[in-house]
Amino acid sequence: MRSIWRGAITFGLVNVPVKLYAATEDHDLSLHQVHDADGGRIRYQRRCEVCGRIVDYEHIDRAYDAGDRTVVITDEDLKTLPIEKSREIDVVEFVPSEQVDTIRLDKNYFLEPDSKSPRSYMLLKRVLEKADRIAIVQFTLRQKTRLGALRVHGDVLLLQSLLWDDEVRQAEFPSLKTDIRIQQRELEMAEALVRSFESDFSPADYTDEYQVQLKKLVDAKLAHGESVDTEATFGEQPEGKGDGEVIDLMEALRRSVAANREASEQRASTSKTRTKTPAKRGA
Structure with a gap:
């Protein structure tokens, strides 16, 4: 595995240098689109709507459409944000495992010690095991501020990014409000x-x-x-059973x-x- 991020877990004055690895991978066969008439590969081009030219990645910026105006955000603009410069996984609290609703779980990452001595890493792991708690953390990865849950997974620490509160929808279905x-x-x-x-x-x-x-x-x-x-x-192949109502x-x-x-x-x-x-x- 190749690490995708290096930083440190911090809680109090304790600093735990770590490397971060993607914990899961996609096993799906990779399929691409082709023209049904001749089998030619369908490719998408980054074409500018103003000049009509195909644009290379190094000349592409991001923009926010505010309706009547468009604000362009460059890579240099993003690098000026203070939070983007942070290389820390900051522990903010330790909570009971059952308080982290599984609907909030997003991506999973393995953490490896990134120092000559993994003593502080093992200390944090032992503390989490003994307390039977999850560390709620905040960190920045790939230009996004993230909320996360730090827990023990076998012999390693596992970081699970969490959805923010406003990213989880509320389910309110009229059909469930009837008296059944x-x-x-x-x-x-x-x-x-x-x-x-x-x-x-x-x-x-x-x-x-x-x-x-x-x-x-x-x-x-x-x-x-x-x-x-x-x-x-x-x-x-067996015939379908149908979808008749029971x-x-x-x-x-x-x-x-x-x-x-x-x-x-x-x-x-x-x-x-x-x-x-x-x-x-x-x-």
């Missing part, structure tokens, strides 16, 4: 359905099936050209519980069969 009565038997059956799905979360158990099938399609086209037999590539909620819950119970029994039976594989006898 849930019958006790519906609630009990729904709880039974939930119990039948209970398990421990293991991210490795899940696969992005769309990307798997897209890769399979790309490989098939590379091997056989544009004419691809979909059924031969993906197998016979009339009897209780019946739907009953069938769901029964179907999931049967599937669970089949998985358990398969698992037992695998574990009973006879051991090889010694010679």
